[in-house]
Amino acid sequence: KQEVTQIPAALSVPEGENLVLNCSFTDSAIYNLQWFRQDPGKGLTSLLLIQSSQREQTSGRLNASLDKSSGRSTLYIAASQPGDSATYLCAVSSPYNTDKLIFGTGTRLQVFP
């Protein structure tokens, strides 16, 4: 059974720092991996999707990498800003059930001025 873990559970950093959020999954047979952002009281916003054949994806200050063999993904946020404060969730899908996502418990990020 696939399990997804995110470490740390919470992170507080000063503005301007580059930071890394970690996501681990137990079964390396994945179809894709998706990173989401959730602001308090809001829905989830898709940030990046990495297909199993890809190693990384970039969008603006965000870069997500995928290492299937070790069951890990990292989300790198460059030059963090207070507006980046949110909860970040990763989720994976299986090649045997491409529709269904298994979510991690999230990392709550606070970036202070």
Added chain:
Amino acid sequence: DAGVIQSPRHEVTEMGQEVTLRCKPISGHNSLFWYRQTMMRGLELLIYFNNNVPIDDSGMPEDRFSAKMPNASFSTLKIQPSEPRDSAVYFCASSSAGSYYEQYFGPGTRLTVT
């Protein structure tokens, strides 16, 4: 595209009442998902549909919960009768094979059962 649309955004009801949550997926998406989020249990998948057909309802907590998708542009999640422990935020999401099943979430319905 307007994204995934959910209504109502907030619902307050008394225990025992019927509650119906509504979702309109992104046009062209053929998979639709209902999730529930609470502080205690996090994000849980309740049920999902593919081409309007329920594929996996193993997350539906009890028979009090039911979901339908009568057409490609509309789905409902019904709770009858509602109980205080059903209080949560309910999200609808949709995806399509053409976008590698990337899921897009709606804003959610915050349900409070008193």
